[in-house]
Amino acid sequence: MTMIDELVPQPENASTRDAIRRTAHAHRARRVAISRVMMILCGIALVLTSIPLVLLLIQLIVRGSSQLNATFFTKLPQSPSLVDPNAIGGVLNSIIGTLALTIYASIMAIPVGVLTGVYLAESRSKLAATLRVIAQTMAGAPSILMGLFGFTLIVKYLQIGFTAIAGSFALAVLMLPVIAISTEISVRNVPDTLREAGLALGAKPHKVSLKVVIPSALSGIVTGCLLAVARAIGETAPVLLTIGGGYLNEWRPLNPVSALPLSIYMNAKSEWPSQRAQVWGIALVLVAFVFVLSLTARIWASRKQKRNS
C-alpha cells in the first residue's frame, strides 16, 4: 500500500478499483520521470557553468604562478628585442600605480560615499529619495563612461592632463554610489530600539547618529568600502582613458602612472610571446588582490553577524 492507494477513492467493483490504481501509478511514474530528467538537466547546467570558470581559474594559476619571481615584483618593464626576446623586466611600476590610484580614489570616495549613505538612511526628504535613485542608477553605469567623465572634466576641462588624479577621480566616481548604497543598507539595519534608547537618554540626534548608529553599522560600512575598492582595483576602462600609462615608478598625483589592468590590456596584444606569457602573472596578482579584499569583506561581515545574533 503506497500513499496513492490511500488517496484514490475505493469503488466497490474490484476491476474498476484496479484500473484507477493503475492509472494513478502510471501518472505518478510519469511525473517522477519528468522530474528526474529536468533535475538532471539542471545538474548539467551546473557542470556547464563550472567548466569554463574552473578552466579559467586553473589556467590563471598555472600560467600565472610560473611568471612570479623577484624580477617580476622589483624591476621596471623592458622592451624585448630580437637579441634578447625574453628581456621583459617586471611590473613594479604597475603595482605602484595601482596602489596609488586605489588609495587616492578611496580618499576621495569613502568619506563622501559613507556620509551620503548615512543621509540616505536617516532622512525622509525628497532629496534623499531622488539621491537614492541616482545612486542606484550610477552603481550600474558602464565603467567606460566613468573614463569619459574623468577625461572630459579633469583631463580636458580642468586641463590637468593624463594623470593619476584623473584616473583616481574616475575610479572614485565608480566607487561612490556602491559605498553610498551599502552604507545606507547597513545603517538601516541598525535596530530602531538602539536609536530610541539613545534618544530616551537625552542624547542629541547627531550624538546618537555618531556614537550609537554608525558604530553599530561600522562592520557593514567597512565591508561595503572593501567591496567597492575590490571593484575599482580591477577596472580597466576608466584608467585606459585617463592615466596616460608610463614606464616609471610613479605615484605622484599630477604625473601619468601605470596600472595592473592597463598593462594586461596593453601586453596581451604584444607580438612577443614572453610578454604575452607575463600577462598571466599580472592577471594572477590582480585577481589575488581582488580575492583578498572580497574575502576579508565577507569574513568581516559574517563574523559581525554571528556576534550580533
Next chain:
Amino acid sequence: MPTSTSEIASQREELAEKSASSSRGWYQWLLIGVSVLFAVVSISFVGSIIIYSIPAWAHPGTLLTGKGWQSPTGPFGGFAMIIGTFETSLIALVVAGIVGLGTSLSIVFLVPGKFRNIIATLVELLAAIPSIVYGLWGFLVLAPWMLKTFDPFVNKFPFASTIFGSPGQQFGPSLMLASIVLSVMILPTFVAISREVISAVPSEIIEASYSLGATRWQVIKDVVLPTAKIGLFGATFLALARATGETVAVALVAGGVANAQFHLLYPGTSIAAWIATQFGEAQGTEVSALMALGVLLMLINFSLSLISRSLVNRQRKVLARV
C-alpha cells in the same frame, strides 16, 4: 501611555521625525552638504559627456545608421557598433540565462546543504574577477581554440555560413568569441542574483507543495518559478546591462573592426569597446562622435537598470504578499 501596537508605531514615527528634523545642527548640514556634492558629481557626470558630444549630433542620422567610420574627418557611423553591442549581449544573455537558471536551481535544490554556502561564496568571488581577466582568457586561450576547432565544426552544418560567415579566413577574434566570453563573464553575476531570488521563496509554500505529493520539478515549475519570476527578470536585465556596458573584454576578443554585418564569425565591435579602442588617437569631431556613442550607451544602460530596479521592487511586493 500607548496601549496598541499601532499607537506605539505612530509614536515611533513621530520620534524619528523629530530626531531627523529638530536640531538642524552642524551634523545635519554636513550630511546634506556632502549629499548635494554627490548629486553635483552625478549630474556633471551625465552633463559633461552630453556637452562634449553635442558637435557630433549635427548628423544624428549618420551617427545612428551610418555604416562607415572614417577617422579622423568623418563621417562617423555608429551602426556597426550598435549592432555589435546588441548581437553579442543578447546571445550572451540567452546562453547565460538558460545555463545560469539551471545552475541556480541546482545550487538551491540539488546541492547538499553543507556545500551550498561554499558554492555561493565561490560564485560571488567569480563575479568579482575583473572583466579584463575574462577578456585575456578569451583572447589567449579561447580564440586559438575556436579557430582550430569551433569555427570549422560550426560550418559543417548546412546553411551555417548564412549566420556565421565562411570560415578559414579569420584570425580568431570575432563577434561569436565576444558573445561566448560575455556569457562566461555574466554567468557568475546572473547566478549570484538569481540564486538569491530563488532562495528567497518562502520555504512554507515549497514544503506545502511537497506535502501534497508534488515532485521536485513540479515544485520548481508550479511554485518556485512563478513566485520568483519577476525577480528573475530583474536579474536578467541586470546581466544584460552588464553585458552591454562591458568594454575591455569585448575590445580584446571582438576584433575591433567597424564592420556593419551580422555574420558571427567575422570580427566586429561594440559601442563601449569602440570608444576604448579609438579614443587614444581620436581628435576633434571624432572625440565628440565617441562621446555621442557614450551618450547612447548611457541611454541603453540607464533604461535597462530602470527596468530591472522596478522589477526587483515588484518582486519584493510579491514576496511580501506570499
